[in-house]
Amino acid sequence: MRIGLTGGASSTDKIVKQAQRAEADGFSSLWYASSVAGDPLAALAVAGRETSTIELGTAVLQTYPCHPLLQANRVAAVAEAMGRPGITLGLGPSHGSLVEDVYGLSYERPGLNTEEYVEIITALLRGEDVNLQGREWRVRSEGRMVSVVHRVPVLLSAMSPRMLRVAGEFADGTVLWMASAQVIKTRIAPAIGAAAAAAGRPDPRIVAGLPVAVHDDIDEARAAVAATSGVYAGMPNYQRIISAAGAVDPADVAIVGSEESVRVQLQSLLDAGATDIWAAVTPVGSDPRASAGRTRSLLRELASADA
Numbered sequence: 001m002r003i004g005l006t007g008g009a010s011s012t013d014k015i016v017k018q019a020q021r022a023e024a025d026g027f028s029s030l031w032y033a034s035s036v037a038g039d040p041l042a043a044l045a046v047a048g049r050e051t052s053t054i055e056l057g058t059a060v061l062q063t064y065p066c067h068p069l070l071q072a073n074r075v076a077a078v079a080e081a082m083g084r085p086g087i088t089l090g091l092g093p094s095h096g097s098l099v100e101d102v103y104g105l106s107y108e109r110p111g112l113n114t115e116e117y118v119e120i121i122t123a124l125l126r127g128e129d130v131n132l133q134g135r136e137w138r139v140r141s142e143g144r145m146v147s148v149v150h151r152v153p154v155l156l157s158a159m160s161p162r163m164l165r166v167a168g169e170f171a172d173g174t175v176l177w178m179a180s181a182q183v184i185k186t187r188i189a190p191a192i193g194a195a196a197a198a199a200g201r202p203d204p205r206i207v208a209g210l211p212v213a214v215h216d217d218i219d220e221a222r223a224a225v226a227a228t229s230g231v232y233a234g235m236p237n238y239q240r241i242i243s244a245a246g247a248v249d250p251a252d253v254a255i256v257g258s259e260e261s262v263r264v265q266l267q268s269l270l271d272a273g274a275t276d277i278w279a280a281v282t283p284v285g286s287d288p289r290a291s292a293g294r295t296r297s298l299l300r301e302l303a304s305a306d307a
Helices: 012-024 040-049 068-082 098-099 108-125 161-169 181-198 218-234 236-242 261-270 286-303
Strands: 003-006 029-032 055-058 086-092 132-133 138-140 153-158 175-177 207-216 254-256 275-282
Touching: 003 181, 003 286, 012 029, 012 040, 012 055, 012 161, 029 040, 029 207, 029 275, 029 286, 040 068, 068 086, 068 108, 068 175, 086 108, 108 132, 108 153, 132 207, 138 175, 153 161, 153 261, 161 181, 181 207, 207 218, 207 286, 218 236, 218 254, 261 286, 275 286
Parallel strands: 003 029, 003 275, 029 055, 055 086, 086 153, 153 175, 175 207, 207 254, 207 275
Antiparallel strands: 132 138
16 A cells, blocks of 8 residues: 655654654655645755655645745755655645635635646646736746756645546646545546546546544544544535535544554545545554554555555
8 A cells, every 4th residue: 555644743853754764664655734844845855855765745735825936936946955756746725714814815716716726836847838817826937937857746635526627637636635435436536537537647646634543442533533633624625525425523534443444444545546545643542652653553564565
């Protein structure tokens, strides 16, 4: 299995050590939220130089606060600083509550805004000049884009039909959070696959991110997920994807149970169409270190099986 973990730590030094350990343990990737280290790109540039093969991806950087030309230059600079392929740009429009209430920007047309953004940034990262006067974004990039010395794949946080079409048509796939195997099989994989095929693009990646806990008491494990992931229940975008699975909150779609049960549930994500698993290890019980270690041990075993 291609299994990645949630990335992030309190300092760049710790982020580097985490990446080195994950690579040594056979994990394929680490995924970093936009808030990691204030801005994860600086730390990823350093971690990328101190590792060899592990993929370092953002999941996700917000589109609204950063113009696509600036964003493309930022990530191209990280690719050059890493000195190797391995940076993946995960993007998403975030949520109306953040974009409007915190940044003071309009969230009136997130679908159109994201489509124009992804069309622009993917072209820039392919080395193309872009001259687009859209409704949401305008750019004239000639002479203003640095060289992209290593290919930078782009994944879009896509859950709605429009976003899945954009991800298949322009990006390299999607990075998901809180999407169950059922939802991937019935809604995500068919839509993004059809969009990619219609655009003559390769089969898209589908990175499935979910909380994971190996624990014998399922109720206790779900309670731990609820305590750490409850914020997503109040976000409309995530609530829709959770509800699509017939669930109520993040704890309902988390992957929890014994080693064998978790193994089966992870395989079900791949059987549903996911190409990669992003496991957010969730500690459970009175000894969180031991709990996380048990979960990581199984994930390491599964990640190393194909190595």
